[in-house]
Amino acid sequence: MKKIFLAMSLFALIIVNPIYASSNFNVSINNSIFTVKSAGVQVNGEMLNTEFKPYIRNGRTFVPIREITEKLGADVNWDNKNKSITINNEGKVIKMQIDSSTVFVDGKKVNVGKDQAPKLTSYKAPRAETKTMVPLRFISETFGYDVDWNNDKVVATISTFKSANLKDEKKSNVVKVSTANDNSKNNNSNNGLFYQSNQEKEETKKLENNLDKGKKEEVYNSLSLNMEDEQEKRVIKDKIQLNGKLRIVIDPGHGGKDSGAVGADSKTFEKDLNLEVAERLFSVLQNKNYDVIMTRSRDEYIKLVDRASVSNDNNADLFLSIHFNSADNESASGIEVLYASEKNIKIKDTVQKHFAQCLQNALVKETGAKNRGIINRPAIAVTSKTKNVAALVELGFISNPNELDKIKDSDYIDLLVRGIANGIDNYVKNYTE
Numbered sequence: 565m566k567k568i569f570l571a572m573s574l575f576a577l578i579i580v581n582p583i584y585a586s587s588n589f590n591v592s593i594n595n596s597i598f599t600v601k602s603a604g605v606q607v608n609g610e611m612l613n614t615e616f617k618p619y620i621r622n623g624r625t626f627v628p629i630r631e632i633t634e635k636l637g638a639d640v641n642w643d644n645k646n647k648s649i650t651i652n653n654e655g656k657v658i659k660m661q662i663d664s665s666t667v668f669v670d671g672k673k674v675n676v677g678k679d680q681a682p683k684l685t686s687y688k689a690p691r692a693e694t695k696t697m698v699p700l701r702f703i704s705e706t707f708g709y710d711v712d713w714n715n716d717k718v719v720a721t722i723s724t725f726k727s728a729n730l731k732d733e734k735k736s737n738v739v740k741v742s743t744a745n746d747n748s749k750n751n752n753s754n755n756g757l758f759y760q761s762n763q764e765k766e767e768t769k770k771l772e773n774n775l776d777k778g779k780k781e782e783v784y785n786s787l788s789l790n791m792e793d794e795q796e797k798r799v800i801k802d803k804i805q806l807n808g809k810l811r812i813v814i815d816p817g818h819g820g821k822d823s824g825a826v827g828a829d830s831k832t833f834e835k836d837l838n839l840e841v842a843e844r845l846f847s848v849l850q851n852k853n854y855d856v857i858m859t860r861s862r863d864e865y866i867k868l869v870d871r872a873s874v875s876n877d878n879n880a881d882l883f884l885s886i887h888f889n890s891a892d893n894e895s896a897s898g899i900e901v902l903y904a905s906e907k908n909i910k911i912k913d914t915v916q917k918h919f920a921q922c923l924q925n926a927l928v929k930e931t932g933a934k935n936r937g938i939i940n941r942p943a944i945a946v947t948s949k950t951k952n953v954a955a956l957v958e959l960g961f962i963s964n965p966n967e968l969d970k971i972k973d974s975d976y977i978d979l980l981v982r983g984i985a986n987g988i989d990n991y992v993k994n995y996t997e
């Protein structure tokens with residue numbers, strides 16, 4: 565049985581790249597007809613399914629703005645009067661105007677060239693409709709995502725799992741310094757460096773591939789979700805309704821064969837720190853009369869789907885995953901909280917960012933650590949596959965020798981635990997009824 569399963573997973577890995585057939589078609593831009601070539605766009609292993617095809621014109625790939633920003637988890641605002649678009653993602657703001665090669669990134673003027681100016685494009689198929697098209701590579705790379713282009717397959721591949729590396733951290737520093745109206749109190753202009761283990765990356769990719777291949781019912785089953793949990797049209801609530809005690813799932817990240825990040829001292833493992841924080845938090849929260857469930861209480865590996873399933877199965881009100889961070893650049897430091905916006909995740913019907921913000925505020929207040937802000941990252945399995953309000957805390961960089969020294973101090977762990985507990989209290993006070 566195990567062998568069969570292994571053979572099946574190998575097969576699944578081989579057919580990761582879907583076959584995409586490119587074709588030429590006509591569109592109308594500024595009342596002129598152009599022949600363009602259709603292009604496939606893949607985000608985190610999943611083909612972007614758009615009603616109106618992305619296309620290549622003058623060597624540039626254009627995508628319908630709504631579909632791509634939804635997939636990346638970005639916020640978009642359209643100003644009809646000025647024909648301008650504002651895209652907000654990863655703490656960065658891109659402002660573009662139709663037919664203009666001048667673009668503003670965090671208020672800074674950038675010339676993207678005539679070929680990359682956004683366009684209003686009229687399609688004839690599947691029906692006559694005009695779509696706002698934006699240059700794929702420019703948008704993706706500005707948000708710090710890797711873009712690969714496969715010329716044979718005519719497919720652009722985007723990965724939003726940024727490996728935490730020197731380049732990213734440097735880039736974010738440059739942006740900060742060069743921003744015209746740099747507000748030093750606004751600490752959101754980072755790229756959201758966060759460490760993912762190979763185990764996590766592999767599992768997340770497989771999960772998304774299975775969802776893409778129409779195995780949704782099967783995957784949902786393993787997540788303790790129903791197909792009905794996914795709703796296109798939902799009433800999004802600001803607060804959660806409590807029936808009795810608040811139930812919270814605490815998820816110490818990694819474990820067992822997956823050590824998570826390794827500290828600058830080469831002997832501190834993220835998985836052990838996560839469990840230490842989670843266990844202390846468990847007692848604190850129980851004393852506060854919360855109903856607490858742990859996804860693991862010893863050094864073992866729990867699959868990401870099973871972690872999410874614990875939360876869904878128990879109808880928990882909150883889900884909190886505990887992690888420490890790591891980057892190639894050893895000066896990277898600070899705390900950030902990640903979440904998966906309800907705007908991107910159709911199984912969620914409650915605003916997600918409030919919980920992340922409550923945790924972030926309380927953690928920074930308690931520890932004095934650098935504030936890296938909250939980040940919408942809809943591609944994380946545990947926060948996106950839980951139907952309740954969920955967040956993932958990155959409690960500091962163990963790759964930074966100074967920060968690691970602090971983290972190895974038991975008193976500092978208590979500050980982190982108190983910060984999280986205060987954040988939960990604040991959320992309960994303001995966002996439950």
Ligand SMILES: [Zn+2]
Nearest residue numbers: 817824887888
């Ligand atoms: Zn981690």
